[in-house]
Amino acid sequence: MDKPRIVITYCTQCQWLLRAGWMAQELLSTFATDLGEVVLVPGTGGIFTIQCNDTLIWDRKRDGGFPDAARLKQLVRDVIDPERDLGHSDRNKA
Template sequence: MTTRQPRLEIEYCTQCRWLLRAGWTAQELLTTFTVELGEVALIPGTGGVFDVRLDGETVWSRAEQGGFPDLAELKRAVRDRVAPGRDLGHTDRRRPS
């Protein structure tokens, strides 16, 4: 089976029951980046992990950044890698001050 590129991975903690959060995050990213993402994978993990990686590069790590990613911030980070210069509409205009 061939992996479609770019591949976005969301590794989530099964012990913490974060599958729904990972699924929701995946859904939001797939809805925003309908043609830019080749695939999104949900990867079960343990130990409080919630990491988002794009082609092996960490975009968000709960251990490093603390907590969960703000969805608008995560969308901008993914956009900067898969569709630089693309306007994300209200997501770009609602930056925290």
């Protein structure tokens, strides 16, 4: 089975490259060899979406802003390995 592919599409007009890069770094640090790749895709019009394979896991407009690192890791984990314990990221659930 192929490893999951994360695609982060960010708005260049809004200058969200650093945010997208930081989120990519967080995912790569947490999931290391469990991910096949993390791709940054430039866009326009206020777009900021995160997909795991063909599943949209975050949309800035739909979900109201940006996820924090812990929430993003939980969302990715729920798609690629629902049984995985994320340690402190899971303990910070409300």
